[in-house]
Amino acid sequence: MNQYSMIKNAVILSLVILFTTACSSTGSQEHTQPTKTGLQLWADNCSFCHNHRAIDSYSDAEWDVVMMHMRIRANLTANDARAITEYLKTAN
Ligand code: HEC
Numbered sequence: 698m699n700q701y702s703m704i705k706n707a708v709i710l711s712l713v714i715l716f717t718t719a720c721s722s723t724g725s726q727e728h729t730q731p732t733k734t735g736l737q738l739w740a741d742n743c744s745f746c747h748n749h750r751a752i753d754s755y756s757d758a759e760w761d762v763v764m765m766h767m768r769i770r771a772n773l774t775a776n777d778a779r780a781i782t783e784y785l786k787t788a789n
Pocket residue numbers: 739742743744745746747750763764767768770771772781
C-alpha cells in the first residue's frame with residue numbers, strides 16, 4: 698500500500714465515521730423528545746378497548762367527563778390526560 702492510498706483510506710474512513718455519528722445523533726434526538734402530542738397519546742391509548750369515538754360527537758364539557766372515566770381506564774398520567782383532553786377539545 699503506497700502513501701497515497703493510505704491517505705485515501707483514512708479520508709474514506711473518517712467520512713464513514715462522520716456519517717454514522719451524524720445519523721445516530723439525529724436518532725437519539727428523536728428518542729429524547731420530551732412528550733408526545735395529545736393526538737399521538739390519543740391514538741396510542743384510546744383504541745385499546747373500543748374503537749375511537751368520533752371526536753365531534755362530544756362537547757368540551759362532555760369530553761371532560763369522558764376523560765375523567767377513561768383516564769383511569771387507560772391508566773394515564775395527569776399530564777397525558779390533560780394533553781389528550783386539550784387535543785379532543787380543539788378537534789371537536
Ligand atoms: C381499559 C379499556 C379502555 C380504555 C383504555 C379506554 N376506554 Fe373508553 N371505554 C371503555 C369502556 C369499558 C367503556 C364503556 C362501555 C362502552 O360504552 O363501550 C368506554 C366508553 C367510552 C366512551 C363512550 C362513553 C359513553 O357513555 O358511551 C368514550 C367517548 C370513550 N370511552 C373514550 C375513550 C378515550 C378518549 C380513551 C383514551 C383516553 C379511552 N376511552 C380509553 C374502556 C376503555
